[in-house]
Amino acid sequence: MIETTTYPGIFSTWKGKRKLMLTENLTPGRIFFRELLWSENDKEYRVFDPRHSKIAAGLAKRMRFFSLKKNDAVLYLGASHGYTASFISDLVGKNGVVYCVDIAPRVVRDLYFVCEQRENMQPLLADANKPEAYTARITPVDVIIQDVAHRMQVQILLRNMRFLKAKGIVYFSVKARSIDSTKKPMQVFRDVEEELKRSLKILEKVDLSPFERDHMLFVCQKK
Ligand SMILES: C[S@@+](CC[C@H](N)C(=O)[O-])C[C@H]1O[C@@H](n2cnc3c(N)ncnc32)[C@H](O)[C@@H]1O
Incomplete structure (x- = not known):
């Protein structure tokens, strides 16, 4: 399940024991960095990875x-x-x-x-x-x-x-x-x-x- 966070526009969900951060994809169906996608309620979210971004x-x-x-x-x-x-x-x-x-x-x-x-x-x-x-x-x-x-x-x-x-x-x-x-x-x-x-x-x-x-x-x- 996708949840809101205290940061506007940043969402979270769980994958096993890992908590993931997500943003809503501005270009649904299109990704550029092999990032993981999550879909819920007709919306598409992209996983924002702290190991790849400061x-x-x-x-x-x-x-x-x-x-x-x-x-x-x-x-x-x-x-x-x-x-x-x-x-x-x-x-x-x-x-x-x-x-x-x-x-x-x-x-x-x-x-x-x-x-x-x-x-x-x-x-x-x-x-x-x-x-x-x-x-x-x-x-x-x-x-x-x-x-x-x-x-x-x-x-x-x-x-x-x-x-x-x-x-x-x-x-x-x-x-x-x-x-x-x-x-x-x-x-x-x-x-x-x-x-x-x-x-x-x-x-x-x-x-x-x-x-x-x-x-x-x-x-x-x-x-
Ligand atoms: C660590 S990478 C940035 C990664 C990026 N911020 C991200 O999270 O996707 C540093 C970048 O700074 C650029 N860079 C280095 N010196 C620069 C300069 N004087 N002007 C503009 N870009 C520069 C490099 O070409 C390199 O692509």
Whole structure:
């Protein structure tokens, strides 16, 4: 049986002893990542796997601030093939939009295929470090999700803050080793927090273990 959760748009069900998270499929009958499907009351749901998505891992770790909702505009930096972005597309619905930026042509080829089927996803082959390249192609957004695993990831985020509406929310995933493999992860996270604090209010930090090792999800708000 599918049940609602405290997170709007996120559902749950049991498969044996495993509790699964689901979203309602915006494109019933069509999936792109071999995700498990569940059907009930003429609705189709897709399993959102915390082992494949840092946002799903944050939800599985019971993050307190989860703001994504119907009709939101989202800028997703580091969208890759579009796995997590496709679930964000389910959450914001057909009147929302997810701008999906990635620098790697190989993954963007797959991303284009997903976006062709999901009208609320817009693919952008671009370097998130140079937002001037896509300024004309996006509208102000309610939420920024960043998962670029890049040494300069704080600077990348700050350069993209121009797109975020006042009081908008940021989900910022940090992989300690991508920033500095010589420092202890906790030191890297402290340094990142100091940098973020100058421009953003930190609402929450979610350690993504055991789903991702040495990853922290920072949830922040534009001041
Ligand atoms: C860990 S993967 C993202 C996975 C994705 N968020 C998901 O959950 O489905 C990181 C992605 O960041 C992209 N990336 C790295 N540097 C980037 C940059 N400067 N601009 C845009 N994308 C970048 C990589 O090409 C890669 O696809």
